[in-house]
Amino acid sequence: MNKNWLFVSGMILLVITGCATSDRPYSPADLTGVKQVPSRTVKTQPKRQQAYSSSTRNMTAARGYYVVKPGDTLYSVAFANNMDYQTLALINGIKPPYTINVGQRLLTDTVKSEQKLYRVVKGDTVYNISKRHNLTPAQLASMNGIDKNFNIRIGQMLVVGRKSSAAAAKPAAAQNRTVAPVSVASSGNKVSSAPASSARKSGSSAPAMSASSKPATSVTSSSQKDNSSSSGYQNVAKNNAKVRWTWPYNGKIIEGYSRNNKGIDISGNKGDSVRSAAKGKIVYAGNALRGYGNLIIINHDGDYLSAYAHNDAILVAEGQSVESGQVIARMGNTDAKSVRLHFEIRHNGESVNPLSYLPKK
Template sequence: MVATLIIALGLAGCNTPQIHQDDRYNPPVYWGRHVVKAGETLYSIAWRYGRDYRELGDANDIPPPYDLQAGQVLRLDRRGNVSVASGSPRSPDPTRRPPPSDSPAPTVSKSANTSVPTNQRSQTVASIAWHWPHLGTIIAAYSTSGKVNKGIDINGNPGDSIRAAANGNVVYAGDGLLGYGNLVIVNHNEHFLSAYAHNRKVLVREGEEVVAGQIIAELGSSGTDRPKLHFEIRKNGNPVNPLPYLPPR
């Protein structure tokens, strides 16, 4: 379901910000409020505002499994205090600029196994075995400047199989996020989420456990101008370049 963002003008006591898909980096939002609509999850709302879902839940006294009800009002100001493991980055600082696209790659704990077919190879980064969600040509790279791209765009044909990049749980499956079309978001652990956008058809449901390589959607052009997969990885709510996480082809 499409989430309606309520504008402050003419509505007393409501100052929910509007989020637009454009060429500028959209920093995390830490003001206003959001009224939950049917079909929304805390994960999709946090994704919309560039927030860590744990921090947003903590800010609103919503414990796991983060159940929401239509009409519930979420504060977007920063009151949460999510504890993180030693050495892990804290929740996003609204005054901090995003890292450049050439920021250091994450530590790879295990090299990709090149003895298996390309579409079955994995690379373990941050204790997660990552796989390519689709093997088409990359037509748009990750970028935090100019024409911003919070992930990578992969070419393909309508109906091509889109596969889960790692084991996880489906925390969103719908079309309520502007600019993403039919979208699947998978939660891999408390720090990492991955997203698969512009699908023709979604083949999984929210709450479903998926395994790496499982077909979760069909490639399409929903919410965009050509058939493609838009793939993102987010760490603690922040978009990161997916390429250092994925195995060499």
Template structure:
């Protein structure tokens, strides 16, 4: 009978388990091969992301109250009419003369437009898009029109009638429009002056009191009264003649409506505040759609 081995095996805690260091040593070659396989894909993805053209930033025409909407007309060829738009406000927004806007879109007086209508913002947009110009037709029409006018007046073609002989359709002699006599729209300190070429300073700002009287700077017809132009608050636009418009913004309350005829010095609004700041009036004058310095037209204060 063989001798019995009384020696017992001593089992240490953790025996039979692979030490963590040993696992790392075993996995290291595998991880290295995976890294070598994935690295080219990662680099290719990174390079393709860098070479891809950047998406143009989305430009929103809606801006928070208190900030002027600055629109670069060269970026827009058309405007889609929305509810509340008028030909005057669209022209004002894009810095163009309203008669030009009407002519580019074949819109006659009283300049009626409709929601959803698409308006061209320049006289070259259509020609540039189609690439077709027809100067010969234009010249022929102009010649025919000139001949027709000459035949009606009894004069020779191409000869202009004398200024005294020019008459309106009603038979009245046309006269030169009177010179405009501007007056201050509100009493108060000029808080901000006009700066040519600065889209945020197209007019002047006059400080005052909340509810203070705002008057028409010259006689004319109200062509807009509302709050559809972002950045102007409650706004009034007055047409004085075919060349000049004036605008009164940041009002608390409007006292006139579109179509009203107003006299110089007549109250048209109550001064308000914009963005919770000091009460003030934003005042602009535009000639043929272009902002001009109101201080060069307003009388000098004593």
């Protein structure tokens, strides 16, 4: 009996030992992808807000949302979701300098956005866009952060209202009373005070106007201001497509632009210099985007972004301005099967063939 008990006990011990020492095909660390590099533009939130698994992020993204991870910037999120960074900022109510927080959920589907968007086309002005959407130029400028000279560019995405039917049914006067207080104080003052001063100069009876209701006076004044100085809002949308492109690296193209490859891949030697293809500003430098390795994204005049992937070393920092031809990285093979530079150009968020922009060899 004792022998049988010892035999059974031994077998149980062997089974337990085997389970404890069995090798796993991978460790949890193998699933994390590339090492995350903190971004200066992302604020770290408490750990409980960072506890998002990859499966949770994927499910959320599938519904048209994206959960911000350490190392992300607004530009990198837009890049990963094939969006224009300004559109991403607009539909999420994010304003320059486009700070985002770890754990923050960003809407990436414009169809689900409550904002009514409009993309500027050739011939547009702040005045005619605002008129078509029942806004004053000052309101349109305030809603979109347009500068005091009312400069807009072709391809720029603007918020022109909300999709809510209730909001759309409001009369122009109601919209003026609702939106104007939200606008920048200086813009609101300019719209309401200029007609009043001109009325005083012309000898009009200011008290008579004051006797009427304030909302009506505000609407009338705004309308007079817009009509009398409409030429000030007539700056035709500009096309900022004046980027002078140069090759980021002089090597052999081993993979061209296609549906599955959003840029071109150029072979080279590890450690070779990678140069900026045009003058611009570094808006992302890190490795949070899986599949790109050490990645650099440069913003060129708002319309164009250029991307440089698989670098061995990054030599620039986010927020830094760079000149055309400036060395920004050392070539490598991070997240790639061989040493190469993966180079992309994106126009208003859409990938384009770099060979259509780079000088002919």
